[in-house]
Structure formats: structure tokens, C-alpha cells
Amino acid sequence: MSVEGLGRCVMVIPTYNESENLEWIVGRLRAAQPGVDVMVVDDNSPDGTGAIADRLAAADPAVTVVHRTEKAGLGAAYLNGFDVALAAGYDVIGEMDADGSHQPEQLHLLLDALRTADLVIGSRYVSGGSVVNWPVQRLLLSRGGNLYVRLLLGMKVKDATAGFRLFRRTTLEAIDLGAVRSTGYVFQTDLAYRTVSRGLRVAEVPIEFIERERGDSKMSGQVASESLRLITRWGLSERLAHLKARRHR
Known part of the structure; x- marks a missing residue:
């Protein structure tokens, strides 16, 4: 299936123990954007999420499933899904969570913006964006983390940690996914x-981000602090590499 002016589009949804949410979110996505395909990438969920995904795929040709053998991290699941989507010839490849925090009914905003962009981010922190049902501590941690990222990496993206996104195929091909280690x-x-x-x-x-109502969040204070440590280590190495490259020009 396709979206007028953009070509074939698929949303990649990584899952681990999302049996309470998967059918609900896929149903909403298919209703909101009938021209957009769905790819579920399941990390061998012990709660039966993979079997639910298979049932949805059997009933709807626009839904496909990638079964992974282990839980290896969000990025690894996305990279696997991106590889499959690129091989399948999709023109637009998106990301979204399975827990309902990213509302399929707002996907049209990202699709419209992609007509003049290479990557579109559904942002909580630009004017008009919002977060619903987060404790103040988590909101401050997220906002502070994004501010830190902007200062560390020198880029203007307000919500660099957001996971509601659309990439053009050409963008994913240009950024060398094979070299991504995070x-x-x-x-x-x-x-x-x-x-x-x-x-x-x-x-x-701008999007309205809603904290999950069902199932367990994968984010904790420990995960968030570890993420900041990794961003610091990775960000500093990236900046040093750029400085060295400039010196040798």
C-alpha cells in the first residue's frame, strides 16, 4: 500500500511483552492510515506477543512480523526492521511504540511534514507538543536530557530522544545503518x-505524548541515567572524530 506523493510506507513497531497493547494499537493505526503498512518486530516475548502479531498478519496482508530470537535492545530491533523494510522496497519507513504513547491518529502530521523533509520527528518539546501523565521527575529528566544532547552534539533538534518518526528511504541509505552500534x-x-x-x-x-495505560514501561530511572552516560561517551567520541576530520582537511 502507499501514501499519495510519498510512495510505499511502513511503520515499524518493536515489541517485548506487549500482548495487552498490540492488537489495540495495530487496529488504531490501520484505521487511521489505511495506506500505511505495519511491521511488528518482536524480541521473542514470553507473554505471547509474537503469536498475536502472527494472527494479525494472517488476517491483514498489510501487517508483517519479524521474529527475533532474543531481547537485544530497542535499536537492534529497529535496525533489523529497517533492513527488512529496505529490502522490501519501502519508500518511507517509520518508528512508533506499541504502548499507545504515540497516537496513530497524529501520524498524518508526520506524513504531511515528510513532503519537505528527510526525517520527521513527532516532538514533545516544540511549540504545541505535550506530555500527558508523566511525573514531574521523569519530565524534567527527559527535557534535561534533550537539552544536554543539544549542547553536547551542537544540533538544534528539540526532541532527539523521541521515537515517533518517519524516515525517507534515501535518508536511511545515507546515514550508514551498518555502522550504527547503539x-x-x-x-x-x-x-x-x-x-x-x-x-x-x-x-x-508537535505531538501529544501519552504515558502507557497498560503493561509495564521499559524506561526506569536506572535506564535513563545509563542512557545519559552512554550519550556522553558516544557524543564526546563523535565530536572528537569530527574535530580530527576537520584538522586533516
């Missing part, structure tokens, strides 16, 4: 930085 939550920042570094156009559109 597998956890740093992955989102890594891909945004790679896109900006190659001079490609990044657009942010």
Missing part, C-alpha cells in the same frame, strides 16, 4: 545526529 535508547539520538551531520532536512512536528 542498541538501546541512545539509538534515537544517534540516528538524528547522523541525519543532521549529513546535511539532511529534519523537521519536528
Whole structure:
């Protein structure tokens, strides 16, 4: 299936223990955007998420499933899904969570913006964006983390850690996915930085982000602090590499 003016489009949804949410979110996505395909990438969920995904795929040719053998991190699941989507010939490849925090009913905002961009991010932190049902501590941690990323990497993206995105095929081909080593939550920042570094156009559109109502969140204070440590290590090495490259020009 396709979206007028953009070609064939697929949303990649990584899952681990999302049996309470998967059918609900896929149903909403298919209703909101009938021209957009769905690819579920399941990390061998012990709660039966993979079997639910297979049932959805059997009933709807626009839904496909990638079964992974282990839980290897968000970035690894996305990279696997991107590889499959690129091989299948998709023109637009998107990301979204399975827990309902990214609303399929707002996907049209990202699709419209992609007509003049190479990467579109559904942003919580641009004007008009919002976060619903987060405790103040988590909101401050997320906002502070994004500010830190902007200062560390010198890019203007307001929500570099966001996971509601659309990439053009040409963007993913340009940013060298084979060289991406980040597998956890740093992955989102890594891909945004790679896109900006190659001079490609990044657009942010405001979304309403809603904290999950069902199932367990994969984010904790420990995960968030570890992510910041990894961003620091990775970000400093990236900046040093750029400085060395400039000296040798």
C-alpha cells in the first residue's frame, strides 16, 4: 500500500511483552492510515506477543512480523526492521511504540511534514507538543536530557530522544545503518545526529505524548541515567572524530 506523493510506507513497531497493547494499537493505526503498512518486530516475548502479531498478519496482508530470537535492545530491533523494510522496497519507513504513547491518529502530521523533509520527528518539546501523565521527575529528566544532547552534539533538534518518526528511504541509505552500534535508547539520538551531520532536512512536528495505560514501561530511572552516560561517551567520541576530520582537511 502507499501514501499519495510519498510512495510505499511502513511503520515499524518493536515489541517485548506487549500482548495487552498490540492488537489495540495495530487496529488504531490501520484505521487511521489505511495506506500505511505495519511491521511488528518482536524480541521473542514470553507473554505471547509474537503469536498475536502472527494472527494479525494472517488476517491483514498489510501487517508483517519479524521474529527475533532474543531481547537485544530497542535499536537492534529497529535496525533489523529497517533492513527488512529496505529490502522490501519501502519508500518511507517509520518508528512508533506499541504502548499507545504515540497516537496513530497524529501520524498524518508526520506524513504531511515528510513532503519537505528527510526525517520527521513527532516532538514533545516544540511549540504545541505535550506530555500527558508523566511525573514531574521523569519530565524534567527527559527535557534535561534533550537539552544536554543539544549542547553536547551542537544540533538544534528539540526532541532527539523521541521515537515517533518517519524516515525517507534515501535518508536511511545515507546515514550508514551498518555502522550504527547503539542498541538501546541512545539509538534515537544517534540516528538524528547522523541525519543532521549529513546535511539532511529534519523537521519536528508537535505531538501529544501519552504515558502507557497498560503493561509495564521499559524506561526506569536506572535506564535513563545509563542512557545519559552512554550519550556522553558516544557524543564526546563523535565530536572528537569530527574535530580530527576537520584538522586533516
